[in-house]
Amino acid sequence: MKDFTSTPPPVKHIAEPTVRRLSGYLRFLEAFDVEGHETISSGELARAGGTTSAQVRKDLSFFGSFGKRGLGYAVKDLIASLREILGLDTRWPVVIVGAGKIGAALAQYRGFGTHGFDVVGIYDTDPSRVGTRLNGVTVRADRDLEGDIATLTPRIAVLCVPGEAAQAALDRVVGAGIRAVLNFAPTSLVAPEGVTVRAVNMATELEVLAYALTNESRD
Amino acid sequence: MKDFTSTPPPVKHIAEPTVRRLSGYLRFLEAFDVEGHETISSGELARAGGTTSAQVRKDLSFFGSFGKRGLGYAVKDLIASLREILGLDTRWPVVIVGAGKIGAALAQYRGFGTHGFDVVGIYDTDPSRVGTRLNGVTVRADRDLEGDIATLTPRIAVLCVPGEAAQAALDRVVGAGIRAVLNFAPTSLVAPEGVTVRAVNMATELEVLAYALTNESRD
DNA sequence: AGTACCTTGTGAAGGATTTCACAAGCACCC
């Protein structure tokens, strides 16, 4: 018999590291489910996600109570709960700005779609790129951006333009109503209150590695 | 007259967020230098990096004392100091494993080189990709991986293989002596003690955005 | 029905990081 139903819980403010870990748990659970497992303990989840079992339980406890004491978590149920928590019980249309090397790679990335995100538009200033097709989506001129955002109502934009163009591109998508942006350009952008900007910065990632290598005298 | 010289400081253990911010400061300073500015205050640096001036000063203070009270920091000197702190006073050879869409995009990414990282090898199992050239580097067969690592002595590997192949690829590069890895596959990997693995996970980034959008009722 | 065993959920403790706030240093001007 079903319980009546997935407690939409209190939830105050959740730390970003927690949200990142939840995403990681979900990723692992999906694979674990495919392998045919029915339940999982916080300990197993922790090992897979590189944390501790207490951390896993604490992370989940912010949103409700999903496990059975003595048994662990029902894999399928936990997947459903995590999807709901993360806002993945609906699909998210996404636009990509910049159809260069990285933009094209992303547009053709299948994992995008399998995680609930649909690329509904991709834009470029370069006339020679406009009109080419990437994974079923035709590259459109950047002047179509605002109109398309109005009609396709994506909520997320991915910026794959050169650093010099990134702030301007951000301003345009924000002006058109976008409130969540993933930025691949290696520049830090300023956005108005209420707009979430996340950056994927290759140089920073490599530099963190370089730092770790030069300071491996830590124990 | 030169001071005698950039204090190689005490330095205990530095938190990762600090290192990330230092990388961000460096990125901004390089642009700021090109614009011809000679000095910068912690406040300006903070605005550019999305933090506070106290945070900037605290971050730097772990490594020494780089500013002049009343004036701020000399841009060129601070750039040099940050490069040294991050281990960027030498160039880093890097190998890329997997010459698919993302691996190819990275291999052709110029920003890689301008930040001190040289792609010295790129490897793929697919015979149809082997032999193609990407930005001056020829794709080689994955069986050449261990030998090349021995002769080219890269210290960093970037994994751009499918999720199923990622752990095996990690094990191979680690076995060949690599101790720092950047993983683009959406799987969390386990590495032996002493090996630093960082992950760039597109799905997680988008999910954090989706979470932010669904919970924008935070003030 | 009772016992043994296992794993969750969670206050409380502990640790880490960020923010505060201010003394000290430096440049510039009168």
Next chain:
DNA sequence: GGGTGCTTGTGAAATCCTTCACAAGGTACT
């Protein structure tokens, strides 16, 4: 040479995040 104004460097306080540790709840087996 003393005063003014600005900005750094840094202990101390505050906040945030993780880990601990254990009661509570559940299963399985006898």
